[in-house]
Amino acid sequence: xxxxxxxxxxxxxxxxxxxxxxxxxxxxxxxxxxxxxxxxxxxxxxxxxxxxxxxxxxxxxxxxxxxxxxxxxxxxxxxxxxxxxxxxxxxxxxxxxxxxxxxxxxxxxxxxxxxxxxxxxxxxxxxxxxxxxxxxxxxxxxxxxxxxxxxxxxxxxxx
Numbered sequence: 001x002x003x004x005x006x007x008x009x010x011x012x013x014x015x016x017x018x019x020x021x022x023x024x025x026x027x028x029x030x031x032x033x034x035x036x037x038x039x040x041x042x043x044x045x046x047x048x049x050x051x052x053x054x055x056x057x058x059x060x061x062x063x064x065x066x067x068x069x070x071x072x073x074x075x076x077x078x079x080x081x082x083x084x085x086x087x088x089x090x091x092x093x094x095x096x097x098x099x100x101x102x103x104x105x106x107x108x109x110x111x112x113x114x115x116x117x118x119x120x121x122x123x124x125x126x127x128x129x130x131x132x133x134x135x136x137x138x139x140x141x142x143x144x145x146x147x148x149x150x151x152x153x154x155x156x157x158x159x
Contacts, residue, residue, distance in 0.1 A: 001069040005082045006060040007040065015040050020085035021065050025078050033074070035065040037084065089124045093132040099144045100130060107143040108136070115143055 003023070007015065021035045041062040063084075067074070099106050105117045120135035136142070 001074055002064055002066050003035065003074075003080070003082075005063045005065075005080070007063045007084075009044075009059040009061070011084075012040060012061045012063075014086060015063060015084055020088070021063075021082060022085070023080045023082040025074070025080050027078070028073070029081075033067050035067040038064045038066060040064070087124055089131050092123070093136065093138055094129040095132055095136070095142050096144055097125065097128055097130050099142045106136065109141040109143055115146075 005023075015037060017037055017039055019037045021037050022032050023035075024030070024032060041064070044059050044061050063082075095106065100122070101117075103119070104122060105119050107115050108118050109115050118135055121133035123131035123133045125131070
């Protein structure tokens with residue numbers, strides 16, 4: 001099956017044929033479909049009179065890639081979230097991006113429950129995680145949030 005994906009004008013210059021692509025569908029967000037980018041069409045889609053796309057201000061381009069669909073689970077027009085992989089670092093130590101402060105430090109809890117700040121080296125980042133290149137070892141406890149005594153809960157479920 002050939003998949004067509006809209007790509008924003010701001011992102012299209014970073015795409016290259018052959019780069020890895022993965023996507024999920026709205027109906028099955030836990031399944032990752034893998035593919036390889038075949039091409040990006042050099043001209044944005046041309047809107048026809050009365051077409052809703054004519055009213056859009058954003059310019060998008062069409063990226064094409066092919067994915068196997070032996071079980072027929074993918075259908076034309078499905079909503080998908082597509083990720084183009086420009087770099088990868090499999091098997092590295094990573095932390096949630098939310099654990100980093102603005103100075104590139106994290107809070108680490110020792111065996112006695114004491115929390116200290118530590119500067120760490122960061123490599124690749126996604127929107128959710130950051131690769132740790134130095135300053136932290138696997139198994140150490142990184143603090144991402146704290147509940148203070150007497151603080152009101154962030155979420156309460158009422159009957």
